[in-house]
Amino acid sequence: MVNLNTELAKQLYLRMRLIRRFEETVVKLVDDNEIAGVCHEYVGQEAVATGVCAALRSDDIITSTHRGHGHIIAKGAKVRHMLAELMGRTTGCNKGRGGSMHIADVSLGIYGANGIVGAGAPIACGAAFRFKSSGSSTVAVPFFGDGAINQGVLHESLNLAAVWNLPMVFVCENNLYAITTPIKDASKVQPHERAAAYGMSGQLVDGMDVEAVYAATAIAVEKARNGGGPSFLEFSTYRYCGHQTAERFMNTSYRTKSEVAEWRLKDPIENWGRRMVEQGQWTVAEREAADLTIERELEESVAFARAGPWPDPSTAFDYMYSTTYPGLPARGVE
Numbered sequence: 519m520v521n522l523n524t525e526l527a528k529q530l531y532l533r534m535r536l537i538r539r540f541e542e543t544v545v546k547l548v549d550d551n552e553i554a555g556v557c558h559e560y561v562g563q564e565a566v567a568t569g570v571c572a573a574l575r576s577d578d579i580i581t582s583t584h585r586g587h588g589h590i591i592a593k594g595a596k597v598r599h600m601l602a603e604l605m606g607r608t609t610g611c612n613k614g615r616g617g618s619m620h621i622a623d624v625s626l627g628i629y630g631a632n633g634i635v636g637a638g639a640p641i642a643c644g645a646a647f648r649f650k651s652s653g654s655s656t657v658a659v660p661f662f663g664d665g666a667i668n669q670g671v672l673h674e675s676l677n678l679a680a681v682w683n684l685p686m687v688f689v690c691e692n693n694l695y696a697i698t699t700p701i702k703d704a705s706k707v708q709p710h711e712r713a714a715a716y717g718m719s720g721q722l723v724d725g726m727d728v729e730a731v732y733a734a735t736a737i738a739v740e741k742a743r744n745g746g747g748p749s750f751l752e753f754s755t756y757r758y759c760g761h762q763t764a765e766r767f768m769n770t771s772y773r774t775k776s777e778v779a780e781w782r783l784k785d786p787i788e789n790w791g792r793r794m795v796e797q798g799q800w801t802v803a804e805r806e807a808a809d810l811t812i813e814r815e816l817e818e819s820v821a822f823a824r825a826g827p828w829p830d831p832s833t834a835f836d837y838m839y840s841t842t843y844p845g846l847p848a849r850g851v852e
């Protein structure tokens with residue numbers, strides 16, 4: 519276990535808390551029809567995105583999933599731009615055209631959320647190949663769920679990463695379910711146990727403990743940066759909410775209330791906040807004051823998003839095609 523300094527400990531707390539409150543705000547906006555469709559909440563899993571991204575440099579890149587808000591916040595996107603994106607405004611990260619499952623910001627190393635299960639892994643391989651061949655020390659980190667581990671494209675990516683010794687850390691968030699399918703019905707072994715078959719190290723880490731997540735990732739990232747090749751980290755975690763926001767209105771029985779309650783006791787934010795008080799890293803009053811800054815940031819972000827203009831319908835076909843790819847006639851934006 520590393521000994522985190524107070525500044526980093528605070529940052530981890532604030533990041534986790536921001537993700538939690540962002541998601542709770544999103545649910546309200548979905549209920550009020552200010553966000554169209556459904557969203558996949560990251561509530562319960564905050565320690566994974568936060569701990570992993572805290573161990574990355576700003577130029578390292580991530581690829582994300584359908585449950586991507588947490589990863590994107592943890593990698594440094596501004597929540598005001600994310601909310602504007604979810605609300606379809608031109609002030610959003612992607613001018614309101616991507617929405618929840620397609621948020622990207624290449625300048626922050628966010629190579630996209632992704633609605634296709636497992637699809638972020640080959641994108642990260644491509645980025646890692648570029649980093650390696652250009653001699654940089656940048657690392658690529660694909661996030662994916664337990665539901666991705668039987669996707670062909672994930673196997674191909676793991677194999678390629680190992681064979682080419684790519685600077686990567688594969689991050690599997692095992693929250694025990696793929697929609698309603700329990701992992702035990704989909705795999706005989708734990709995801710990280712498969713890593714050996716590709717010739718890379720695999721490790722199971724407590725994904726409810728942000729310090730453990732940070733420490734394990736820091737080691738794997740350092741190894742990747744120094745030419746040691748890819749690693750596979752499996753974080754055990756849990757989503758407190760349904761697969762997506764509409765599950766609250768469905769009569770599902772794939773998991774029990776007591777299972778959810780048991781995992782809630784391991785809450786990464788509550789436990790980390792308390793541990794910091796016990797370790798003398800802040801007082802209860804300082805923690806409450808920090809929580810308040812997050813409430814303010816979210817209030818301002820909602821106001822920013824609401825004030826943003828809607829895209830002009832006449833621009834609906836803009837950005838459909840690249841206008842810069844060499845050899846292609848310019849089209850799309852004019």
Ligand SMILES: Cc1ncc(C[n+]2csc(CCOP(=O)(O)OP(=O)(O)O)c2C)c(N)n1
Pocket residue numbers: 584585633634635636662663664665666693695696697761
């Ligand atoms: C290739 C593909 N197959 C099926 C789906 C439908 N689908 C969306 S989310 C999901 C479950 C993903 O589970 P997991 O990877 O464990 O992520 P979690 O939802 O638990 O975060 C499925 C099957 C999809 N989006 N893409």
Ligand SMILES: [Mg+2]
Pocket residue numbers: 663664665691692693694695696697
């Ligand atoms: Mg899952």
